[in-house]
Amino acid sequence: MTTKVLRLNVNGEDTLVPVGPMATLQEVLRDKLELTSVKVGCAQGGCGSCSVLIDGELRLACLTPAEAADGCTVTTLEGLNESNSIVPIQQSFIENYAAQCGFCTPGMLVATKALLERNPKPSRDEIIEALSGNLCRCTGYLPIIKAVEDAAAALSGKQSA
Amino acid sequence: MALKDLKIVGKSVRLRDLDTHVRGQTTYYEDVRIPRMLHLKMYRSPHPHAKILKIDTTEAAKQPGVVCVLTHEDMPGKKTFTPLAAIGVAPEDEPILAFDKVRWKGEPIAAVVAESEAAAKAAAPKVKVTFEELPAVFDVEEALKAEAPIVTPWGKNYYQYPDDHAASQIRYGDVERAFAEADHIVEDKYQTKPIEHAPLETTGCVAKPEGNGRYTVYTNIQALYFALDNTAAIVGLSPAKLRFVGGTVGGGFGGKVDIQVEPIATLAAIKTKRPVKYKYSREDEMRVSSTRAAWRIYVKDGVMNDGRIVARKITTYQDAGAYIRLSSYGTMKHAGHMPGPYTIPNVSVDAYCVFTNRPPSSAMRGFGVMSGSYAIELQMDKIAAVTGVDPWQLRLINAYRNGDMKAHRKAADDAALVETIQAAAQLAGQALPADFAAMSSDDRKGG
Amino acid sequence: MAKLRGTGMAAVNYPTGMHLGGDPTQALVHATTTGNFVVTLSSVDLGQGLKTVLAQIAAEALGVPFETVLVDTGDTDTGPHCTGTFASRTTHRAGNAVVMAAREARKVLLEVAAEELEVNADDLVTDGEGSIHLAGAPEMKISVTDAALAAHFVQGKTVSGRGVYLKPMSPMDPETGECDPDSTHAHACTVVEVEVDTETGAVAVLSIKSAYEIGQQVNPALVRGQIVGGAWMGMGHALSETTAPYYPAIDHAPRDFLGYVMPGAAEMPEVECVVLEHPTETGPFGAKGIGEMVANSPIPAVVNAINNALGVRITEIPVTPEVILRALDEKAASAA
Numbered sequence: 038m039t040t041k042v043l044r045l046n047v048n049g050e051d052t053l054v055p056v057g058p059m060a061t062l063q064e065v066l067r068d069k070l071e072l073t074s075v076k077v078g079c080a081q082g083g084c085g086s087c088s089v090l091i092d093g094e095l096r097l098a099c100l101t102p103a104e105a106a107d108g109c110t111v112t113t114l115e116g117l118n119e120s121n122s123i124v125p126i127q128q129s130f131i132e133n134y135a136a137q138c139g140f141c142t143p144g145m146l147v148a149t150k151a152l153l154e155r156n157p158k159p160s161r162d163e164i165i166e167a168l169s170g171n172l173c174r175c176t177g178y179l180p181i182i183k184a185v186e187d188a189a190a191a192l193s194g195k196q197s198a
Numbered sequence: 199m200a201l202k203d204l205k206i207v208g209k210s211v212r213l214r215d216l217d218t219h220v221r222g223q224t225t226y227y228e229d230v231r232i233p234r235m236l237h238l239k240m241y242r243s244p245h246p247h248a249k250i251l252k253i254d255t256t257e258a259a260k261q262p263g264v265v266c267v268l269t270h271e272d273m274p275g276k277k278t279f280t281p282l283a284a285i286g287v288a289p290e291d292e293p294i295l296a297f298d299k300v301r302w303k304g305e306p307i308a309a310v311v312a313e314s315e316a317a318a319k320a321a322a323p324k325v326k327v328t329f330e331e332l333p334a335v336f337d338v339e340e341a342l343k344a345e346a347p348i349v350t351p352w353g354k355n356y357y358q359y360p361d362d363h364a365a366s367q368i369r370y371g372d373v374e375r376a377f378a379e380a381d382h383i384v385e386d387k388y389q390t391k392p393i394e395h396a397p398l399e400t401t402g403c404v405a406k407p408e409g410n411g412r413y414t415v416y417t418n419i420q421a422l423y424f425a426l427d428n429t430a431a432i433v434g435l436s437p438a439k440l441r442f443v444g445g446t447v448g449g450g451f452g453g454k455v456d457i458q459v460e461p462i463a464t465l466a467a468i469k470t471k472r473p474v475k476y477k478y479s480r481e482d483e484m485r486v487s488s489t490r491a492a493w494r495i496y497v498k499d500g501v502m503n504d505g506r507i508v509a510r511k512i513t514t515y516q517d518a519g520a521y522i523r524l525s526s527y528g529t530m531k532h533a534g535h536m537p538g539p540y541t542i543p544n545v546s547v548d549a550y551c552v553f554t555n556r557p558p559s560s561a562m563r564g565f566g567v568m569s570g571s572y573a574i575e576l577q578m579d580k581i582a583a584v585t586g587v588d589p590w591q592l593r594l595i596n597a598y599r600n601g602d603m604k605a606h607r608k609a610a611d612d613a614a615l616v617e618t619i620q621a622a623a624q625l626a627g628q629a630l631p632a633d634f635a636a637m638s639s640d641d642r643k644g645g
Numbered sequence: 646m647a648k649l650r651g652t653g654m655a656a657v658n659y660p661t662g663m664h665l666g667g668d669p670t671q672a673l674v675h676a677t678t679t680g681n682f683v684v685t686l687s688s689v690d691l692g693q694g695l696k697t698v699l700a701q702i703a704a705e706a707l708g709v710p711f712e713t714v715l716v717d718t719g720d721t722d723t724g725p726h727c728t729g730t731f732a733s734r735t736t737h738r739a740g741n742a743v744v745m746a747a748r749e750a751r752k753v754l755l756e757v758a759a760e761e762l763e764v765n766a767d768d769l770v771t772d773g774e775g776s777i778h779l780a781g782a783p784e785m786k787i788s789v790t791d792a793a794l795a796a797h798f799v800q801g802k803t804v805s806g807r808g809v810y811l812k813p814m815s816p817m818d819p820e821t822g823e824c825d826p827d828s829t830h831a832h833a834c835t836v837v838e839v840e841v842d843t844e845t846g847a848v849a850v851l852s853i854k855s856a857y858e859i860g861q862q863v864n865p866a867l868v869r870g871q872i873v874g875g876a877w878m879g880m881g882h883a884l885s886e887t888t889a890p891y892y893p894a895i896d897h898a899p900r901d902f903l904g905y906v907m908p909g910a911a912e913m914p915e916v917e918c919v920v921l922e923h924p925t926e927t928g929p930f931g932a933k934g935i936g937e938m939v940a941n942s943p944i945p946a947v948v949n950a951i952n953n954a955l956g957v958r959i960t961e962i963p964v965t966p967e968v969i970l971r972a973l974d975e976k977a978a979s980a981a
Contacts, residue, residue, distance in 0.1 A: 169909060391962065576945055578655075
């Protein structure tokens with residue numbers, strides 16, 4: 038098997054990662070770099086638990102061949118944690134009880150962050166559309182939608198202030 | 199009517215794990231870092247019912263990265279188990295790895311253990327099994343016919359309850375006499391289909407040898423000691439040699455109580471002296487993990503013109519699939535729950551736990567009761583239509599009150615169905631006549 | 646072709662604990678010298694909030710702040726036996742075990758405090774904020790942390806307690822079914838409005854309104870979380886979810902979340918609920934169980950609403966568009 042060395046910038050750090058030909062970005066992030074916020078809910082692109090940002094765009098790590106990320110900037114929830122832009126989203130998820138088992142939550146947070154970057158004041162329909170690739174089996178989605186609405190309000194309120 | 203003087207019970211304090219959930223820092227079983235881990239993938243039966251003539255693992259064992267391939271021959275002691283044996287469920291019908299027969303499409307036959315998940319997945323299809331296909335049965339009532347293919351090792355396609363009863367049963371009053379005296383007979387058939395728990399985190403575990411004769415199993419099982427005891431019996435170790443670690447799980451809904459991954463992963467860890475991870479893929483979770491059972495429920499009610507239900511006869515078939523697992527318990531819970539939250543003086547229930555060549559079903563949120571509530575609440579609407587009694591009033595008339603004798607001969611207490619219906623009516627803007635609005639679970643005035 | 650609206654309701658009860666009992670759970674409680682209390686057991690948190698709820702119950706029974714109670718669960722080397730997290734049993738069974746353990750620990754805590762304050766332990770109360778004081782004389786006080794330190798370093802005592810809850814097994818009589826199956830019952834009644842497109846067979850659930858009675862609530866926000874999540878799961882069960890769409894045929898089993906259809910967020914209506922509290926004598930501070938029952942009334946309420954909208958009698962779930970269109974065809978054929 039041929040191994041290739043990828044050059045990635047992951048959560049702000051330049052990293053060289055040797056990978057085999059079939060490796061996915063999910064395996065690189067979870068198994069090699071120990072970024073365990075990247076959850077493996079299906080490895081089929083069907084649940085959104087492994088949502089990450091590649092060059093700022095929302096992507097599913099499980100469907101991304103590792104080689105396709107060569108030279109890219111990859112951001113996981115670990116990289117967003119405690120940043121000014123994510124804290125209000127985290128706070129809103131907490132206040133709205135927008136997680137139960139929490140397995141889908143990292144993906145939801147990353148998807149929400151991607152949404153609010155490109156659309157700081159999304160409508161309810163736009164929120165639902167943006168999160169439609171992220172499944173949750175516990176909450177019935179209502180608290181998650183409310184959490185995103187509140188986070189958007191908090192963030193845009195901050196910006197306008 | 200909440201209890202007074204409570205300081206913290208009754209308050210909406212924050213969910214304990216939320217802070218770590220939103221930072222991706224909650225530790226689930228597979229977030230525990232374990233070095234030099236092997237991975238296990240299962241070769242499974244492609245047939246719903248077949249004799250196993252030969253199992254050949256030679257080719258699979260030669261595949262790159264494969265460390266070993268386990269079959270029934272590697273079982274140290276017993277080859278079959280049933281998870282509730284400790285509370286008297288019998289016989290031990292389910293092979294840990296199939297040996298003489300397979301009874302459902304997806305039944306585990308050979309466990310391939312390899313250095314990587316990809317290597318195990320690539321090698322599993324190389325296991326060669328020679329089958330002789332057998333006729334299969336998929337429908338519960340077909341399975342109970344005399345000419346049906348036999349699924350179980352004991353020769354009958356139903357679970358045998360004590361004293362040779364073919365069903366878990368309730369006998370209370372005299373339903374036939376009450377039917378004869380009733381103004382209306384209302385009958386129907388209700389059917390639910392298999393449903394997947396679909397937790398976002400799939401079923402899985404890692405079994406790790408500690409080097410001192412003990413094994414730690416990191417698992418997302420919903421019942422740690424239950425899995426520990428069953429695993430010990432299967433792998434031939436004293437329970438004292440096992441430590442099960444979990445407690446923080448990515449959704450369960452009843453799907454993570456079947457003890458399907460822990461025994462075989464532990465056995466592989468014993469054989470290889472390495473940590474072994476056995477995690478269901480999403481496809482495994484959809485096709486191989488147990489489902490909520492399909493239930494077929496026949497309800498026959500004797501009803502008076504004023505809406506009083508005077509007799510209820512229920513015949514239920516729970517589709518257990520190929521093995522018992524928790525199903526015989528679920529059937530009993532179903533029977534014990536009948537006739538639902540209503541006081542009916544004559545009740546007869548026959549609840550059959552039926553075996554078919556389907557994937558084994560098991561517990562799911564509301565085990566045995568969800569199906570019963572479903573059938574009864576559709577039946578109540580049919581009674582309302584037949585008698586012309588309003589559906590809300592029909593339920594209030596028949597709702598059980600404190601002190602009423604239930605069909606299983608325990609007097610009702612903690613009843614609050616009347617008040618709950620009244621509250622729902624108010625919430626939904628449904629006006630109730632004054633006498634119905636004044637009803638109480640403490641007496642039968644007006645009802 | 647039209648969009649028809651209908652309303653349906655359903656009322657249910659749900660038993661708390663394993664059917665027939667015989668399902669014990671233990672808990673241990675001890676004070677550390679840091680001011681914290683630790684509840685040790687082996688129950689599993691599936692996301693429903695077991696760690697939160699048991700910490701609340703322990704804090705209430707101990708009379709100490711919620712924040713100072715840690716729940717250490719999920720390790721069979723340290724945690725005593727729990728039958729498992731299922732059968733809506735954990736709040737009730739583990740909760741009762743925690744209350745028993747916490748009361749024993751509290752008794753020692755007050756005895757230690759009494760010796761330090763040179764008063765009678767029966768005259769002491771906790772303020773729930775970290776202090777123990779003489780009833781009617783709040784200035785005669787000692788902090789819980791100081792009492793825990795004194796217990797260890799001065800008096801040589803452990804501030805600890807043991808708890809277990811067991812409803813003894815009640816076998817079902819094989820002939821009559823006579824038994825004592827459960828500890829208590831919770832209740833629910835759900836009203837659903839739907840709109841059915843008679844051309845496509847698609848069902849839109851317009852509203853879900855439920856009343857619940859679950860004894861004393863331990864944590865109303867988590868209770869609401871169960872109710873909303875269960876309403877959504879009930880919608881899915883009623884309308885689309887199955888691994889065998891042509892049951893009893895085994896074909897067309899899904900492999901993924903494309904084939905296994907669950908409702909999306911867009912299909913979820915607002916969920917309104919009221920929760921009644923009729924505390925049960927058998928439960929910890931009167932609590933019953935809610936975890937499992939939350940899909941049970943929504944499912945039949947949805948199907949009753951569809952039947953009400955269309956004037957048909959569908960009796961199987963899931964009620965897919967195909968089921969609806971076939972029912973409408975049958976209705977048309979029998980009218981002709």
